[in-house]
Amino acid sequence: xxxxxxxxxxxxxxxxxxxxxxxxxxxxxxxxxxxxxxxxxxxxxxxxxxxxxxxxxxxxxxxxxxxxxxxxxxxxxxxxxxxxxxxxxxxxxxxxxxxxxxxxxxxxxxxxxxxxxxxxxxxxxxxxxxxxxxxxxxxxxxxxxxxxxxxxxxxxxxxxxxxxxxxxxxxxxxxxxxxxxxxxxxxxxxxxxxxxxxxxxxxxxxxxxxxxxxxxxxxxxxxxxxxxxxxxxxxxxxxxxxxxxxxxxxxxxxxxxxxxxxxxxxxxxxxxxxxxxxxxxxxxxxxxxxxxxxxxxxxxxxxxxxxxxxxxxxxxxxxxxxxxxxxxxxxxxxxxxxxxxxxxxxxxxxxxxxxxxxxxxxxxxxxxxxxxxxxxxxxxxxxxxxxxxxxxxxxxxxxxxxxxxxxxxxxxxxxxxxxxxxxxxxxxxxxxxxxxxxxxxxxxxxxxxxxxxxxxxxxxxxxxxxxxxxxxxxxxxxxxxxxxxxxxxxxxxxxxxxxxxxxxxxxxxxxxxxxxxxxxxxxxxxxxxxxxxxxxxxxxxxxxxxxxxxxxxxxxxxxxxxxxxxxxxxxxxxxxxxxxxxxxxxxxxxxxxxxxxxxxx
Numbered sequence: 222x223x224x225x226x227x228x229x230x231x232x233x234x235x236x237x238x239x240x241x242x243x244x245x246x247x248x249x250x251x252x253x254x255x256x257x258x259x260x261x262x263x264x265x266x267x268x269x270x271x272x273x274x275x276x277x278x279x280x281x282x283x284x285x286x287x288x289x290x291x292x293x294x295x296x297x298x299x300x301x302x303x304x305x306x307x308x309x310x311x312x313x314x315x316x317x318x319x320x321x322x323x324x325x326x327x328x329x330x331x332x333x334x335x336x337x338x339x340x341x342x343x344x345x346x347x348x349x350x351x352x353x354x355x356x357x358x359x360x361x362x363x364x365x366x367x368x369x370x371x372x373x374x375x376x377x378x379x380x381x382x383x384x385x386x387x388x389x390x391x392x393x394x395x396x397x398x399x400x401x402x403x404x405x406x407x408x409x410x411x412x413x414x415x416x417x418x419x420x421x422x423x424x425x426x427x428x429x430x431x432x433x434x435x436x437x438x439x440x441x442x443x444x445x446x447x448x449x450x451x452x453x454x455x456x457x458x459x460x461x462x463x464x465x466x467x468x469x470x471x472x473x474x475x476x477x478x479x480x481x482x483x484x485x486x487x488x489x490x491x492x493x494x495x496x497x498x499x500x501x502x503x504x505x506x507x508x509x510x511x512x513x514x515x516x517x518x519x520x521x522x523x524x525x526x527x528x529x530x531x532x533x534x535x536x537x538x539x540x541x542x543x544x545x546x547x548x549x550x551x552x553x554x555x556x557x558x559x560x561x562x563x564x565x566x567x568x569x570x571x572x573x574x575x576x577x578x579x580x581x582x583x584x585x586x587x588x589x590x591x592x593x594x595x596x597x598x599x600x601x602x603x604x605x606x607x608x609x610x611x612x613x614x615x616x617x618x619x620x621x622x623x624x625x626x627x628x629x630x631x632x633x634x635x636x637x638x639x640x641x642x643x644x645x646x647x648x649x650x651x652x653x654x655x656x657x658x659x660x661x662x663x664x665x666x667x668x669x670x671x672x673x674x675x676x677x678x679x680x681x682x683x684x685x686x687x688x689x690x691x692x693x694x695x696x697x698x699x700x701x702x703x704x705x706x707x708x709x710x711x712x713x714x715x716x717x718x719x720x721x722x723x724x725x726x727x728x729x730x731x732x733x734x735x736x737x738x739x740x741x742x743x744x745x746x747x748x749x750x751x752x753x754x755x756x757x758x759x760x761x762x763x764x765x766x767x768x769x770x771x772x773x774x775x776x777x778x779x780x781x782x783x784x785x786x787x788x789x790x791x792x793x794x795x796x797x798x799x800x801x802x803x804x805x806x807x808x809x810x811x812x813x814x815x816x817x818x819x820x821x822x
Contacts, residue, residue: 225245225378225379225380226244226245226372226374226378226379227242227243227244227245227372227374227379227380228242228243228245228253228379228380228382228666228669228670228673229241229242229368229376229379229380229381229382229666229669230242230255230382230384230417230661230662230663230664230665230666230667230668230669231361231364231381231382231383231384231662231665232384232414232417232659232661232662232665233277233324233357233360233361233383233384233385233397234277234324234446234447234661235277235322235324235325235446235447235448235449235478235480236276236277236446236447236448236479236480236622237274237275237276237277237447237622237658238260238274238275238276238277238360238364239257239260239273239274239275239658239659239661239662240257240258240260240364240367240368240662241255241256241257241258241659241662241663241665241666242255242256242258242368242372242379242666243255243256243666243669243670245380245673253670253675255424255663255666255667257273257659257662257663258367258368258371259271259272259273259371260272260273260274260275260305260363260364260367261294261295261367261370262275262294262304262305262306262307262363263291263292263293263294263300263303263305263306263307264305264306264307264310265307265310266287266288266291266292266307267288267290267291267293269293269294269295270306272305272306273658273659274658274659275304275305275360275363275364275367276305276306276308276309277321277323277324277360277447278304278305278308278309278311278312278319278320278321279302279303279304279308279319279320279323279351279356279359279360280302280303280304280307280308280311280312280315280318280319280320281302281318281319281320281340281348281349281350281351282301282302282303282311282318283318283347284301292307294363294366295370296366296367296369296370297366302359304359304360304363305363308320309511309515310515312511313508313511313512313515314508314534316340316342316504316507316508316510316511317340317342317343317344317345317348317504317507318340318343318348319340319511320339320340320351320356321340321480321511322447322448322480322585323339323353323356323357324353324357324448325448325449325476325480325585326338326339326341326353326356326585327353327354327356327357327393327396327397327400328386328389328390328393328396328474329353329585329586330390330392330393330766330767331586332353333352334352334353334354334396335352335354336352337349337350337351337352338350338352338353339351339352339353339356342503342507353396354396354399354400354403357396357397357400358400358403358404361400361401361403361404361406362404362405364376365377365404365405365406376405376406377405377406377407380410380669381401381406381408381409381410382409382410382411382412382665382666382668382669383397383401383406383409383410383411383412383665384411384412384413384414384417384661384662384664384665385397385411385412385413385414386413386414386444386449386451386474387413387414387415387416387451387453387471387472387684388449388451388471388472388473388474388475388684389413389474390474390685390742390766391798391799392766392767394411394796394798395796395798397411398411398796398798409796410668410669410672410795410796411796412664412665412668413453413468413471413681413684414444414446414451414620414661415442415444415451415452415453415455415471415620416442416453416455416468416664416668416679416681417660417661417662417663417664417665417668418442418444418618418620418660418661418664419440419442419455419466419618419664419679420663420664420665420667420668420671420676420679421660421661421663421664421667422618422652422653422660422664423667423676423677424663424664424667424676425653430677431464433616433650433652434457434464434616435457435464436457436458436459436464437457437615438456438457438615438616438650439454439455439456439457439469439612439613439614439615439616440454440455440456440457440614440615440616440617440618440652441453441454441601441614441616441617441618441637441649442454442455442617442618442620443597443617443618443619443620443621443624443633444619444620444621445478445479445593445620445621445622445623445624446478446479446621446622446623447478447479447480447622447623448476448478448479448480449474449475449476449477449478450472450475450477450478450588450593450596451471451472451475452471452472452596452597452600453468453470453471453472454468454469454470454471454604454612454614455467455468455469455679456468456469465677465680466677466678466679466680467679467680467681468679468680468681468682468684468714469604469612469747470600470604470612470744470745470747471684471685471744472596472600472744473600473744473764475588475596476585476586476587476588477562477587477588477591477593477596478621478623479514479517479622479623480514481562481587481588481591482517482557482558482561482562482623483510483511483513483514483517484510485557485558485561485562485591486513486514486516486517486549486553486554486557486558487506487509487510487512487513489553489557490509490513490531490547490549491506491509493547494545494547499545501533501545505533505534505545508533508534509531509533509547512531512532512533512547513531513549515529515531516529516530516531516549517549517554517558518622520549520550520551520554521554521625521626522625526551527550527551528548528549528550528551529548529549530546530547530548531546531547531548531549532544532545532546532547533545533546533547555628558626558629559628559629559632561591561592562591562592562593563592563593563594563629563632563633563636564592564594564595565594565632565635565636565639566592566594566595566598566636567598567640568598568601568602568639568640568643568644569598569602570594570595570598571595571598571599571602572588572589572590572592572595572596572599573589573590573592573595574589574590593633594632594633594636597633597636597637598640601613601614601640603744603745603761604745613641613644613646614637614649615647615649615650616649616650616651616652617633617634617637617649617650617651617652618652619633619651619657620657620660620661621657622657622658624657625657625658630651634649634651637649680714681714682713682714682715682716682717682793683711683712683713683714683715683717683793683799684713684744685713685742685743685744686709686711686712686713686742686743686746686747686749687709687710687711687740687741687742687791687799688707688708688709688710688740688741688742688743688755688763689707689708689710689738689739689740689741689789689801690705690706690707690738690739690740690741691705691706691707691708691728692704692705693705693706705739706754706755706756707741707754707755707758707763708723708725708752708753708754708755708789709749709750709751709752709753709754709755710723710751710789710791710799710801711751711791711793711799712747712749712750712751713743713744713746713747713749714747715791715793716793717793717794717795717796718793718794718795719792719793720790720791720792721751721790721791721792722751722788722789722790723751723752723788723789723790723791724751724752725752725754725788727786727787727788728786728787728788728789728803729784729785729786729787730773730784730785730786730787730803730805730812731773731783731784732773732774732775732783732784732785732812733772733773733774733775733783734772735770735771735772736770736771736772736773737768737769737770738768738769738770738771738814739765739768740765740766740767740768740769741763741764741765741766742763742764742766743762743763743764745761745762746762746763751791769814771814773803773812785803785805785810786805786807787803787804787805787806787811787812788803788804788806789801789802789803789804790802790804790811800813800814801813801814802814
């Protein structure tokens, strides 16, 4: 492999992808300028334009729909699918052939992420569906080809950092790495998106960041994108007389973002249309959602616009039946989004749980409460330090496309200041942000520089503590499962690339027959050390992860269906995947259990 010439940061976003890069120099004191790559993409059949963002949409046209070469790219004359702007525009016209929110599906452990399930709403058997991991691979292949076309060097030979939500569990991280490998990008690094946003701010501020933040400050990174809401807390500490950054906490994975807001706007428009006698079927509603998204983005991006028209294609049988027309106003966007998703609430207000219908269609596990402010209140209410005192932010950094709206940022600041005022704390400092749509990609590039000693590092490690369930022996009792306790095998903040030995009595490992291994995680039990045993816990303490169902092989000289005395060792890979080893020290054997979704658990 040739020596890397660039550090490349990739934001593989739910709504948009972005790529930035910097040239690698031998001088660690030299300033490394971060540049954003303009990404060529099809904007209309036969038309290619370069734009700073690549919309995370994949269009799967009918084989007879377009002329040969209509989707050709500078590096692919025979492209048959579209990624980017044209795909996004088709999502409003042909929603059952457009893949959207694939990143949300990639991290949904209830879905077959390798199976052809997208577009999810497509019911036409003639549509050849794709998997979430295939979709992510398509985006990465496009970004890789665009980089090689612009620089003349292959992306796989560079130092690549890809960002993921802080709330991604190890399985979702592993899937992201697998998609990158399918795109030829092995050996990359992963970085949490909120950290990337702060890295971008550090790059923008240079050494002046130390004038804005001091020891004791706690930065709340509030990242609201197209599909998810992420919260992180990062503390300013001191070591050896120098300021340092340390990640304190991350929130749970909340499927709540711009997609939800698009649905809310579409439902309001549908109500208006139905009052005028226009009834929309499900296909037209999907089209209206995509039209509302485009109109919302236009209104929030241009303060001079007051209204944007939306056209919903006609699905009737009459040849000259008119399309359905609607109009979205700036005031509607502000009223519905601000009051519906960012309502004023108290610091003790928690997300509301709606009563569920007994039967529900399978789909993404969206948050039941649309109020971002109540999710934020819950996140902060769960954060405490080693002495049990609540952690309160002193500064906030906004990120994500949703928060490009000044009105939404102002509402969040007002809500936060209301909570701080109740505790007689000073108002929160708002850190001036860079371009919210490309900050994550730029921050990923800065992180790559910092790894080489050319920037400030955030001390982080794993964003959760991890536990394995151990069954307690008990007599068989009809109707009762044996109780289990949880052992901490990886503490909060365990550094990537490190190992840990779980001290304690040997455990019995079932080999030679099918068995289920239960795992748990926690974002709030940050004080548990390796080997900590939990006999009882609440749902707020631990979250159960998907079990690993497997049959561990017995050796040739072993009896089948037996228990082997083992001790536990854990390891966190450089990409955040957790592996647990069951070690039989008497015979120098070990079995590996990994949060790995590649089919060889």
